[in-house]
Amino acid sequence: DGGITQSPKYLFRKEGQNVTLSCEQNLNHDAMYWYRQDPGQGLRLIYYSQIVNDFQKGDIAEGYSVSREKKESFPLTVTSAQKNPTAFYLCASSIHTSMNTEAFFGQGTRLTVV
Amino acid sequence: KNQVEQSPQSLIILEGKNCTLQCNYTVSPFSNLRWYKQDTGRGPVSLTIMTFSENTKSNGRYTATLDADTKQSSLHITASQLSDSASYICVVSPFSGGYNKLIFGAGTRLAVHP
Numbered sequence: 001d002g003g004i005t006q007s008p009k010y011l012f013r014k015e016g017q018n019v020t021l022s023c024e025q026n027l028n029h030d031a032m033y034w035y036r037q038d039p040g041q042g043l044r045l046i047y048y049s050q051i052v053n054d055f056q057k058g059d060i061a062e063g064y065s066v067s068r069e070k071k072e073s074f075p076l077t078v079t080s081a082q083k084n085p086t087a088f089y090l091c092a093s094s095i096h097t098s099m100n101t102e103a104f105f106g107q108g109t110r111l112t113v114v
Numbered sequence: 115k116n117q118v119e120q121s122p123q124s125l126i127i128l129e130g131k132n133c134t135l136q137c138n139y140t141v142s143p144f145s146n147l148r149w150y151k152q153d154t155g156r157g158p159v160s161l162t163i164m165t166f167s168e169n170t171k172s173n174g175r176y177t178a179t180l181d182a183d184t185k186q187s188s189l190h191i192t193a194s195q196l197s198d199s200a201s202y203i204c205v206v207s208p209f210s211g212g213y214n215k216l217i218f219g220a221g222t223r224l225a226v227h228p
């Protein structure tokens with residue numbers, strides 16, 4: 001069935017490690033996004049991509065990296081430079097990046113630093 | 115600074131009762147306002163999306179209203195059910211020439227008790 005799939009659902013990282021969160025969509029959407037959600041705060045944009053092989057920094061890109069080699073996939077790497085990585089990460093997609101387009105979200109990955 | 119403020123932070127109601135959640139925003143000009151429902155540990159799911167020219171939009175037992183003059187929106191839930199227990203997030207999209215930017219409120223956590 002169609003949708004956005006994030007994996008894994010739970011991820012544990014040791015201090016100093018890089019980890020990669022997966023996001024795959026089969027909605028044929030051009031635009032994809034990564035958000036971070038912390039308790040008591042609204043979602044904040046990390047990176048977004050409007051088309052394959054293109055991506056732009058969002059509001060809190062420091063310590064994160066992304067790639068968009070395929071239309072269906074937009075993985076997020078949390079690097080050791082991200083000082084406070086413990087959070088709930090949400091991937092989203094929309095048919096394109098114009099205003100008023102519906103954004104569909106995955107089920108999230110909860111990252112915990114141990 | 116563009117902001118979206120929601121109230122109350124949390125709310126408890128009895129099954130079958132109605133409730134209204136509030137959203138105030140400072141985003142101006144804006145393109146659209148959305149309400150999402152987010153179950154614990156899951157991704158947000160769209161309930162309604164209203165452009166700046168719309169005053170009300172319904173989705174089943176959910177009715178959103180928008181007053182662009184006072185920069186206020188509300189989400190009314192009728193005849194609440196246990197499955198309505200979730201966080202409800204107000205999201206405003208600025209009127210910009212760029213990507214599908216979304217500014218998220220922190221959400222109202224609703225608990226429906228039997």
